[in-house]
Amino acid sequence: MATRDAYGDALVILGKKRNDVVVLDADLSGSTKTGKFAKAYPERFFNVGIAEQDMIGTAAGLSIAGKLPFASTFAVFATGRAWEQVRQSVCYPNLNVKIVASHAGITVGEDGGSHQSVEDIALMRVLPHMTVIVPADGPETLQAIEAVAEHKGPCYVRVGRNKVPTLFGEDYKFKIGKAHVFSAGKDAAIIATGLMVAEALKARDILKSDGIDAGVINMSTIKPIDADAIIAAAKHCGAIVTAEEHSIIGGLGGAVAEVLAESAPVPLVRIGVKDTFGTSGDQEGLLKHYGMSANDISSAVKEVVRKKK
């Protein structure tokens, strides 16, 4: 299931539970899956046309009127085109607006670099009051949407276009600001987010056959980052690899590096887009092209383990 599909389902559930929930989109409701909500609750759905800046401001106004607005479009537009609206009209006044953006990262694929958002986590993370969440699968997305609805204040949730494996069962409990440790590992810990969590789990299996015990941590909340989990992993394994479908500058890798440098300096290798734009291609091809496949992560783990010595 794609995380955007889970988002659409979550909105319908939430819309039934709470009649203050309203949803806005900028002509991409079929793609962001807000269309599911629009079908169920047409009077509470507002399409503003291809006008992302206006959408963010309108969402801010709806929150002043006592509504709980969810505003959606592609990540590149929600966080790039409308960045200053998010800053001035949402974060600065600390309004209860939820921005859920889809088609994030390079795995948008064929649409190419213009549509591949590899900067959005950095752009949202730098804003005061903002909470930033990147769910790894469908079930986590469902819980994350419920959690941001309960959380007071601006939230950014990043979802993807393509299907991702389901990693979490019914016993999983998502909590904002809390990392999930799949396995603690011994030689190095892979801290991953979004669809890279599944890649990290594959890398762990590859490494096992080489006799390397790598831990895997799902860091679905990028802000506030779970510093305790990062420090614990650094102390336990002595080496960290981060994996994200985003620029290695300013995103998960940047956030983890900040924590490590200040509180637990250990060798670090960041997997992600290395200060470049995206390009057209299919998911598998792109992950290989940008050095972000499970094989690349396992090589990075070997590299970081060597750095320990």
Added chain:
Amino acid sequence: MVVTEDQLKALKEKARKIRVDILKMLTDCGSGHTGGSLSSADIATALYFYKMKYDAKKPDWKGRDHFILSKGHAAPLLYTVLAHAGFIEQAELCTLRKLGSRLQGHPDSKYLPGVEISTGSLGQGLSVANGIALGHKLDKTTNRVYVLLGDGELQEGQIWEAAMTAAHYKLDNLCALVDNNGLQIDGPVAKVMGVEPITDKWRAFGWEVIDVDGHDMAKLTTALDSAETVKGKPTMVVCRTIKGKGSKVFEGKVEFHGTTPSKEECETALKELAQETMCK
């Protein structure tokens, strides 16, 4: 609702006092936007002391009408009006722009009750007003939403996105006003980036448009009354104003967009403003 002669007299006197307080606070502070605060003073007075419903003791009162100062640099005007309306103490006006003050350089809703949303970055207030108006439409409540724009601000693209949204969703509970003083920080609006014909543009975007002298209290109050009767579309009141209105020291002078008067200039202006009432 028809404005009475007594009301008009009181409103004019209120606007005069507001101008006096704006000048005092700006001169005392030494930084801030003089011209656009003075040009909008009659508009804000008509809104707060004639038209709008609010409870200064309960700024979050659900039955209130909403006002958004999209041209956030006219903050000194908003603060003065909020003081006269009883949201804040008059004494607080002298804290303008000082460290720790609730009276930030541009309005900040985090700190100051009565400010609906922080503004300052131009072009964003109309979208926010639309959102509030949509919320009230959903709730079937009768609250009205007012938003004050600058004419230079109309150069922002987001304004025209929002103009479409307001008409598309038939937001007849929304009334926008533009302070058309013809000057922006770099010079005359017509020279920097022309925005005329303003009325034709808004009509073409599906709005009811009323064109008034923005210093004529009778016309302003009548425009606000008639905006309430418009059904199925939003109303734009184009207020033709004079930047720095109130004293020859500032009137029509672009250099007073973002600067404050010296003590001497303030004294001269205050004398003129005092005479204004004595004569009438």
